[in-house]
Amino acid sequence: MLLSTHDLVARYGQFQALFGIDLEVAEGEAIAIIGANGAGKSTFLKAVCGQLAVARDAVRLDGRGIGGIGAADVVRLGVAMVPEGRRLFRSLSVEENLRTGGFARRPGPWNLERVYALFPVLRERRHQPGTSLSGGQQQMVAIGRALMSNPRLLLCDELSLGLAPTVVKDIYAALPSLCAEGMAIVIVEQDIDLAQRTASRLYCFMHGRVTLSGASGALGKHQIAAAYFGLEEVAS
Amino acid sequence: MSHRSDLRSPVAPAAPAVRYEVATRAGRITAGAAVVACLALVALPLWGDAADARFVIEVICYIVLAQMWNLLAGYGGLVSIGQQGFVGLGAYAILVFAQHWGLNPFWSIPISGIVVALCAVPIAKLVMRLRGGYFAVGTWVVAEVMRISFSNLSVLGGGSGQSLTVMTQIERATRENVTYWIACALLIATIGGMYALLRSRFGLALMAVRDSEAAAESQGIDVTAMKFRVFVLAALGCGLVGALYYLSVLRVAPNASFDLNWVVVAIFIVVIGGIGTMEGPIVGAAVFFLLRWLLADYGSVYWIAMGVVAIAVMVLFPKGLWGMVRGRTGIDLFPLQMRLAVEAEPIAPRPAGDSLASSIRRESMPSAPFTASRSSGADS
Amino acid sequence: MIEWLDTVIQGVLLGGLYALFAIGLSVTYGVMRLVNIAHGDFIILAAYLALPLVGGLAWNPFAVIPAVAIVMFALGYTLQRTLLNRTLGPDILPPLLVTFGFSIVIQNGLREAFSSDSRSLPLGALETASLSLGDTIAVGWFPLIAFLVAVALVFALSFVLSRTNTGIALRATADDPATAALTGIRSAHVYGLAMAMSFTLVAVGGVFSGIRTTFTPESGPLSLLYSFEAVVIGGLGSLWGTFAGAVILGVAQAIGAKFDAGFGILTGHLVFLAVLLIRPNGLFAKTR
Numbered sequence: 001m002l003l004s005t006h007d008l009v010a011r012y013g014q015f016q017a018l019f020g021i022d023l024e025v026a027e028g029e030a031i032a033i034i035g036a037n038g039a040g041k042s043t044f045l046k047a048v049c050g051q052l053a054v055a056r057d058a059v060r061l062d063g064r065g066i067g068g069i070g071a072a073d074v075v076r077l078g079v080a081m082v083p084e085g086r087r088l089f090r091s092l093s094v095e096e097n098l099r100t101g102g103f104a105r106r107p108g109p110w111n112l113e114r115v116y117a118l119f120p121v122l123r124e125r126r127h128q129p130g131t132s133l134s135g136g137q138q139q140m141v142a143i144g145r146a147l148m149s150n151p152r153l154l155l156c157d158e159l160s161l162g163l164a165p166t167v168v169k170d171i172y173a174a175l176p177s178l179c180a181e182g183m184a185i186v187i188v189e190q191d192i193d194l195a196q197r198t199a200s201r202l203y204c205f206m207h208g209r210v211t212l213s214g215a216s217g218a219l220g221k222h223q224i225a226a227a228y229f230g231l232e233e234v235a236s
Numbered sequence: 237m238s239h240r241s242d243l244r245s246p247v248a249p250a251a252p253a254v255r256y257e258v259a260t261r262a263g264r265i266t267a268g269a270a271v272v273a274c275l276a277l278v279a280l281p282l283w284g285d286a287a288d289a290r291f292v293i294e295v296i297c298y299i300v301l302a303q304m305w306n307l308l309a310g311y312g313g314l315v316s317i318g319q320q321g322f323v324g325l326g327a328y329a330i331l332v333f334a335q336h337w338g339l340n341p342f343w344s345i346p347i348s349g350i351v352v353a354l355c356a357v358p359i360a361k362l363v364m365r366l367r368g369g370y371f372a373v374g375t376w377v378v379a380e381v382m383r384i385s386f387s388n389l390s391v392l393g394g395g396s397g398q399s400l401t402v403m404t405q406i407e408r409a410t411r412e413n414v415t416y417w418i419a420c421a422l423l424i425a426t427i428g429g430m431y432a433l434l435r436s437r438f439g440l441a442l443m444a445v446r447d448s449e450a451a452a453e454s455q456g457i458d459v460t461a462m463k464f465r466v467f468v469l470a471a472l473g474c475g476l477v478g479a480l481y482y483l484s485v486l487r488v489a490p491n492a493s494f495d496l497n498w499v500v501v502a503i504f505i506v507v508i509g510g511i512g513t514m515e516g517p518i519v520g521a522a523v524f525f526l527l528r529w530l531l532a533d534y535g536s537v538y539w540i541a542m543g544v545v546a547i548a549v550m551v552l553f554p555k556g557l558w559g560m561v562r563g564r565t566g567i568d569l570f571p572l573q574m575r576l577a578v579e580a581e582p583i584a585p586r587p588a589g590d591s592l593a594s595s596i597r598r599e600s601m602p603s604a605p606f607t608a609s610r611s612s613g614a615d616s
Numbered sequence: 617m618i619e620w621l622d623t624v625i626q627g628v629l630l631g632g633l634y635a636l637f638a639i640g641l642s643v644t645y646g647v648m649r650l651v652n653i654a655h656g657d658f659i660i661l662a663a664y665l666a667l668p669l670v671g672g673l674a675w676n677p678f679a680v681i682p683a684v685a686i687v688m689f690a691l692g693y694t695l696q697r698t699l700l701n702r703t704l705g706p707d708i709l710p711p712l713l714v715t716f717g718f719s720i721v722i723q724n725g726l727r728e729a730f731s732s733d734s735r736s737l738p739l740g741a742l743e744t745a746s747l748s749l750g751d752t753i754a755v756g757w758f759p760l761i762a763f764l765v766a767v768a769l770v771f772a773l774s775f776v777l778s779r780t781n782t783g784i785a786l787r788a789t790a791d792d793p794a795t796a797a798l799t800g801i802r803s804a805h806v807y808g809l810a811m812a813m814s815f816t817l818v819a820v821g822g823v824f825s826g827i828r829t830t831f832t833p834e835s836g837p838l839s840l841l842y843s844f845e846a847v848v849i850g851g852l853g854s855l856w857g858t859f860a861g862a863v864i865l866g867v868a869q870a871i872g873a874k875f876d877a878g879f880g881i882l883t884g885h886l887v888f889l890a891v892l893l894i895r896p897n898g899l900f901a902k903t904r
Contacts, residue, residue, distance in 0.1 A: 051794060071797035081798050089791040092784065100788050103781065104800035145799065315712055317653070362889065365896040366848070368708045369651025373844040374892070380841065381885045388878070496837070500720065507713055536724040543720030550714045551702050 002027045002184050003153055008058040010047045017043040019208045030185045032199035034192055039205040041188040042084050045155045049081040050074035075104045080151035084158045086142045088130035095126040097141050101148025108150025115144035136167030156187045206230050263571040278420050281413045293419045293484050297477045300426045302505040302517035304473035310512030311442050312466035317499050318375025321382045322471045324494035325352045326478025331488045335402050342414055345479045352475025353468050360467045383494035397489025415484045431570050504542055508549050510556030514570040519558045618752050623870045631866025632763030635859040636821035638846035640814040642858050647790045647810040650711050654718035656840030661722055662822025663831050670737050677737050677827055685819040692815030693808040701804050726833035737826040762824045774855050845888040851898020860900055
């Protein structure tokens, strides 16, 4: 198992956001985490990529505890994050933004040329300021930046946020080829259809807990809706 | 919460009276001790000599300055290293009023303070265009400009300064005693005034600004206006210190009255004692004078020790000595927190059989404070 | 007329020196929002570090510069990583007060070690040698060299910031430290480097300043004020903007001093206040 979390608990000061998450990702697998706003999906990704302090053994990579060791160390171990809202560096050009991804200096096939091959529109704009691009192009830069660190696990936080559907389609079209090369992907999505089509397994979060998990194909709409909105709880 | 009243017969309880309590036991003890201390202080001319009085005046000046700096930085969020400018302005104001214009020297002290506060208005407008660390250095530049300007005014003594010879017309004992009592009045007014200020609406708004400017702004507090008022208030305090101190010293010179050390000591006192608390400057002043007494013979080493202590405190105990004590024990000698004191109202018994309403009520969070204490009594 | 030109040239060359001071201050502000109150005192510290090398070991002051620069580079990195990094955060007060504490310690430490006597770094013949431009204007060789070195250093810093990985890391961390960590940038190290770079500029400026004028342990604060005024006049966000601000300050001081020897510094202060009043963002600010 590439990534596994064990009873992961996370807090923002006195506010508890995660109440014991158990989740697994295997090598080369694509899984999706769905859930309403405030369910704890982004918090979960932040805990995995090292931006949140959590118990050391609550997050394990290849069986080794990596919880709370800090984002700069986690990326060097092969877990890269595409953060929510893109978060490109304002003062840097497109190419410089991509180059920052390479600072983790991990061996692997990804470099500037490959990123430009994946997202050709970026090549034309390589020297423009990162933030002068459209939302979809910025998302490509953010993904490219993460890929430059040659990750084994790619975390994508709400790739579709604020983007037009056609743009979202183009971006998601790039993901299967990554999995084919052995990269595992965790996507956080609010669009359930997109999540089911992209991922082989789904987890549904609500109020900081996993309310449903299973193979994408095996989960029915009503089941998901109940887990998403919490209607199941009232019935019991 | 509110849906409760839709589902049952409306026997809404009358809203109970809401009281706020601020006084604490520690606060009452402190108030008592303060009264005793004030009496002892005011009576000093009876049991002490002139040297004691001069020392106490110096201590008072530093405490008042520290409280002003604390008001600015700890409550207003404005870090200034230019307060010596207002001290010097106060000194020169009293020189002009008492020496040159022949006004009563003792009344000149409050007049000087007010004039300095007026001068602070345009200075604030200028200097508040800067933020953070740049604001700090900007205030220093302004103080420097004032120092250089006054050094070049030969009518006021130029670089070497001028004496307040008019004071020799007053009999010595009277002069020293009245000056001393004015100092006591300044101390009491400052500490009492600051406490009253912080307990007022202005003070509440100020603490909101200190804790989070964005949140305060969203509550309708005009943050810029608040900072402006705090700046002018602090200038008033510093001006009074300058006027008082140099009246007691009887000579005004630019390099002394605009000396950066005024603000250095104020900062040291506040930082060591605990910034953003009222008790802090008093604790800090005690530490400062203790250190000064212990290291008096060692010259510059004393300042080095002060600097090292300040650095260590900032890195290890950013809340200062009092802040640490307060953090561990929760004691406030000058209590400022408002605690809600609510009388719980008994709820009238509800008609039986409405199970959905009661199950919803069981799940809803006890957010309405008025009914939290008794609602479980009438459970079905 | 020619006299004024001569004054302006002197001011410009002085501005080069101020540029070194100012850019050192603005680098740390740009990367970590830190205003180093002891900035001027570190400038003077550099001059004092050079003193025993020049005096006791009789090195040429120009040769001393790399040695002092290396020592200051290490000092800046160490201070940042051991003390200042612990104070960085949303509150501006702790780093300001810690650097304030540095200022007190340095000034008084220097006074204990070297006494309050005026010192100077002697340069020998080069101090007074001058270059003739035309018939009536003579430009001192030393101020000219100092100016050219300043220009070269700013070019070098600009190159580092825009072309090298270190520069990219610095700029990324300045923009968004949390996301920078996601790409593997260690902000503690980056901040250390920023402070070290600032100290290196300060070291060069300090030695030049020590050659140019006499200095005492109390000379530091004035250099801080000049650095700060130059940054505010020039505006934030641009290295060459700050350089221009420093030159303007130098020229203002030179012109003021021409009227009356004591007015030079005051004129600089007044120009600063004027810019603050009319164009608070500085004359050459880049919008960030």
